[in-house]
Amino acid sequence: MEILQAMMDRTNYIGAAILFVIGLYTVLTHPNLLKKVIGINIMETAVFLLMVSEGYIAGGSSPILGLTKEQATTVHVNPLPTAMILTGIVVAVSITAYSLSLIIKIYEAYGTIELDEIMELRSEQTNG
Amino acid sequence: MDSMQFPLYILLLLVMAAVIVPILMKEFDRKSKVMILGTLAIAWGMSLYILVGVLQSGAYLYDIGNWGAKIGIQFNIDEFSAFMSFFIVSLTILIVIYSIKDIEHEIYRKQIAGYYSLVFLLLMGMLGITFTNDLFNTYVFMEILAITSCAIISIKRKKENYMAAFRYLILNTLGSLSFLFGLALLYMVTGYLNMGEVYNTISDVWQLYPRNILLALGLMLTGLGIKAAIFPLHIWLPDAHSSAPTPSSALLSSLVVKVYIFTLIKVLYRVLGEEVITGLGVSTYLGYLAAIGMIMGSVFAIGQKDIKRMLAYSSVAQIGYIILGVSLTSTQGLSAALFHVTSHGLMKTALFLSAGSIIYYKGKRDIRELNGIGYEMPITMAVFTIAALGMIGIPGTNGFMSKWYLSFAVLEAGQPFYLVVILISSFLNAMYYLPIIINAFFKQGIDNKEKEVSNSSESMFVTEEILDNKQEMNVEGLPKLMLIPMSIIASLSIILGFFPQLVMNIIELAVNTFL
Numbered sequence: 001m002e003i004l005q006a007m008m009d010r011t012n013y014i015g016a017a018i019l020f021v022i023g024l025y026t027v028l029t030h031p032n033l034l035k036k037v038i039g040i041n042i043m044e045t046a047v048f049l050l051m052v053s054e055g056y057i058a059g060g061s062s063p064i065l066g067l068t069k070e071q072a073t074t075v076h077v078n079p080l081p082t083a084m085i086l087t088g089i090v091v092a093v094s095i096t097a098y099s100l101s102l103i104i105k106i107y108e109a110y111g112t113i114e115l116d117e118i119m120e121l122r123s124e125q126t127n128g
Numbered sequence: 129m130d131s132m133q134f135p136l137y138i139l140l141l142l143v144m145a146a147v148i149v150p151i152l153m154k155e156f157d158r159k160s161k162v163m164i165l166g167t168l169a170i171a172w173g174m175s176l177y178i179l180v181g182v183l184q185s186g187a188y189l190y191d192i193g194n195w196g197a198k199i200g201i202q203f204n205i206d207e208f209s210a211f212m213s214f215f216i217v218s219l220t221i222l223i224v225i226y227s228i229k230d231i232e233h234e235i236y237r238k239q240i241a242g243y244y245s246l247v248f249l250l251l252m253g254m255l256g257i258t259f260t261n262d263l264f265n266t267y268v269f270m271e272i273l274a275i276t277s278c279a280i281i282s283i284k285r286k287k288e289n290y291m292a293a294f295r296y297l298i299l300n301t302l303g304s305l306s307f308l309f310g311l312a313l314l315y316m317v318t319g320y321l322n323m324g325e326v327y328n329t330i331s332d333v334w335q336l337y338p339r340n341i342l343l344a345l346g347l348m349l350t351g352l353g354i355k356a357a358i359f360p361l362h363i364w365l366p367d368a369h370s371s372a373p374t375p376s377s378a379l380l381s382s383l384v385v386k387v388y389i390f391t392l393i394k395v396l397y398r399v400l401g402e403e404v405i406t407g408l409g410v411s412t413y414l415g416y417l418a419a420i421g422m423i424m425g426s427v428f429a430i431g432q433k434d435i436k437r438m439l440a441y442s443s444v445a446q447i448g449y450i451i452l453g454v455s456l457t458s459t460q461g462l463s464a465a466l467f468h469v470t471s472h473g474l475m476k477t478a479l480f481l482s483a484g485s486i487i488y489y490k491g492k493r494d495i496r497e498l499n500g501i502g503y504e505m506p507i508t509m510a511v512f513t514i515a516a517l518g519m520i521g522i523p524g525t526n527g528f529m530s531k532w533y534l535s536f537a538v539l540e541a542g543q544p545f546y547l548v549v550i551l552i553s554s555f556l557n558a559m560y561y562l563p564i565i566i567n568a569f570f571k572q573g574i575d576n577k578e579k580e581v582s583n584s585s586e587s588m589f590v591t592e593e594i595l596d597n598k599q600e601m602n603v604e605g606l607p608k609l610m611l612i613p614m615s616i617i618a619s620l621s622i623i624l625g626f627f628p629q630l631v632m633n634i635i636e637l638a639v640n641t642f643l
Contacts, residue, residue: 020309027298036298043305051312080199081315084264088308091271095301098275102282102294109287118291 012053019046031115033106037099044092048085055081131181132190134174135203135213135259139252141171146248150241161228164244168221171251175214182210183634187641189261189324197322204261204323208638212390212469213255216383219473220251222613226481227375229607233488234373235284243283250276250379254387263311263321263399266391267304270355274300277384280376281368292367299364303354310347313340314399323398334404341400342408348395349410356388358414358451359421362444366428369440374484377436381443381480382473389450389469393462397642402457414455419549421448426556434493435483438560439476442519445553446472452546453534460537463632463639467533470631471518471526471624478515478617482508485614489605495564502569507611509568511618516561518621521554526624533632 007014019042026039055078063076103113110118145167153160182188187206191197203209224247231240253273260266278300282293315321317337318329334341350361357365365385369377396405405411425445432438450472453465485508486501487493502509518527531550538546624631 020305024302027302033294040298040301040305043302047305047308047312050309051315054312054316080321084321087264087268091268094275095271095297098278099294099297099301102278102290102297105282105285106290106294109290122291 012049012056016046016050016053019043019049033103033113033115034100036115037096037103040099041092041096044088048088048092051081051085051088055079131177132188134178135190135205135255136192138171138174138213138217139256139259141167141174142248142252142255146245146252149248150245153241153244156232156237156240160241164224164228165221167248168217168224168251172214172217172221175210175217175255178205179210179214182207183637197325198320200262201265202261202322202324203259205259206638206641207634208390208466208641209258211634211638212466213258215470215473216254216258216387217251219383219477219617220247220379222617223375223378223477223481226378226484226610226613227373229609230374230484230488239283239285243280246276246280246283247375247379250280250384254383257387258390261323261398263314263323263326265321266394267308267311270304270307270388270391273384273387274304274355277380278368280379281372283376284371284373286371288367288371292364292371296364296368299354299361303351305351306347306354307351310344310351313344313347317341317344323394326399327401330399330404331401334400334407338408341404345395345400345408345410349392349414352388352392352395353417356385356392356451357444357447359417359424359444359448362421362425362447365444366437366440369443370434370437374436374480374487377440377484378477378480381440382476385443385447386450386469386473389447389454389465392451393454393465393642396454397462402643406457411455411457415452415543415546418448418450418452418455419546421445422452422549422553423556426553426560430556430560432560433495435486435495435498435564436480436493438495439479439483442479442557442560443472443476445557446476446519448553449530449534449550452550453537456537456541456543457643458537458541459636459639459643460533460540462642463635464530464533464537466635466638467628467632468530470635471530471621474617474621474624475515475518475525475527478511478614478621479519481610481614481617482512482515485606485610488610498564499567499571502565505605507615508606509565511614512568513565514618514621516565518625520558520561524622524625526621526628529625529628533628 023039023043023046026042027036030036030039057075057077060075060077063079106118107113110121112118149160149164152163182205187204189197190203190205192201192203195201231243235243249272253269253276256269257266257273260269274297278293278297281296282289311321314326317333317340318326320326320329330341354361369381372380422445425441425443425448429438429441429445432441446468450465450468453461453468455461486498486505489505490501492498514525518525521528521531531554535547535550538544538550
């Protein structure tokens with residue numbers, strides 16, 4: 001029962017770990033290049049979830065001064081992870097954009113975006 | 129003191145140049161070449177000034193925007209970062225001078241402006257990652273490096289390049305993400321991202337959260353291991369480094385990989401500290417991986433037919449040496465590792481640039497076709513020979529000195545087993561570098577044979593004339609802008625082979641900031 005309670009308290013962390021592994025599994029096993037990029041995105045979301053959950057304090061209000069009159073008594077959530085994750089999201093978007101443009105070029109060059117078919121084409125080239 | 133701001137100025141200068149150069153550069157003419165080299169020269173001057181300033185008046189911490197260490201980004205300008213940034217900028221300048229002639233052959237003319245923009249951003253990422261004292265900032269610079277280093281591969285519009293760049297990008301992103309995950313776990317325990325603050329907190333609490341810290345360290349090491357191509361995680365490296373344009377291969381192999389090793393050293397010694405690493409027993413495993421990498425990298429290299437691919441596999445082995453030095457957790461080990469960073473940087477640049485010149489001039493990439501090339505391209509092959517002898521570890525080259533330091537460090541640490549590994553790896557290096565040199569200088573090439581057959585029917589006089597022509601060709605075959613950087617790098621290798629103290633004195637100061 002205690003374990004169950006501990007797990008309930010840390011749902012976000014467990015969820016982040018599970019999402020990370022799902023993303024990793026997709027990246028490593030899926031032959032479709034687009035799905036690899038989706039897997040990368042799932043992993044990114046997992047890390048962002050973990051980071052933002054760390055900054056959350058139960059019952060805390062948003063860390064903006066002067067938002068409420070009685071702010072001296074209330075607890076604020078940690079704004080630093082949120083700010084960092086904004087940077088992280090920008091990075092993630094640029095990585096996704098670049099990898100998608102690479103996939104377009106790969107499709108133009110090979111005519112497919114399935115990794116196993118590309119490998120077959122390449123081995124035919126080197127052998128023949 | 130105004131020079132305190134210089135680290136930030138360098139980064140800003142490079143970002144501005146990365147934006148301005150493609151706008152102003154209509155044609156790849158003299159003006160734009162001067163602009164590119166001028167920017168780099170200013171950056172070089174500033175990094176030299178930082179180095180001299182640090183050596184004279186000591187290290188300092190630079191808070192960006194005066195936010196303070198606890199929430200802001202901080203640069204740590206000490207002997208280590210000042211020297212390594214100076215090294216990075218110097219080597220980049222030499223490679224860029226080489227690239228000005230070579231790049232026209234490798235990529236479309238329209239892309240050249242974009243290429244230099246990427247090189248500036250890449251240099252900024254490398255310098256930033258060396259300077260920074262903040263973990264999240266390290267991640268951001270790592271992602272800048274990831275995109276730019278893939279882009280300078282895929283800018284050569286070939287089929288292989290797209291696949292190599294895509295694979296590199298995916299693995300790079302996996303590496304950054306697992307670094308970020310580890311960073312988040314560390315943040316959970318300590319509540320800081322500044323390396324100094326994390327170190328202070330972690331030395332108190334690490335016994336309370338051993339599992340959390342072990343997980344964080346494991347994720348960070350895996351991430352950096354992918355990026356630094358530590359042995360079992362090196363699979364992206366051969367494709368990426370061999371298919372890239374020559375200047376990119378030189379940059380990637382001699383500098384970008386090293387920058388991740390700097391981060392690895394920082395994470396191990398500045399964030400976690402020696403006590404935690406030895407307490408968790410990480411360094412032992414790192415040493416085993418390094419030893420396997422030193423052997424296996426060379427074994428893979430022996431089987432290669434493509435010269436650039438062989439050099440790429442040789443990088444895997446050489447990274448093993450550096451990691452071995454890092455894993456010894458001793459002053460000698462770390463200084464040997466940092467010395468090998470500089471000497472491998474020089475040697476690998478020389479090797480890639482001379483291999484690139486052969487491809488530029490003869491269009492040959494296959495090792496078996498290089499017979500007799502030493503007569504046609506004496507300077508290039510001399511550079512190649514010096515660097516290759518350095519890789520093997522012949523006395524008189526900087527490669528010998530780094531092996532010498534590393535061997536002493538290994539013996540000092542009481543692990544003579546690694547000395548055997550170093551020796552075996554050196555023999556394996558000899559096995560794939562020496563045949564190239566011997567074939568280049570002592571075997572007749574196909575072209576030479578044909579010429580001699582045709583010459584033999586003519587009179588002596590004509591033969592001499594042809595020989596004269598050929599000698600002229602030797603000097604003129606390559607543009608001077610390509611020969612000069614290679615010669616400078618090769619002579620630096622020899623100078624460091626005889627006077628290693630020039631670099632070693634600074635490196636010993638730099639190591640003191642870690643241990």
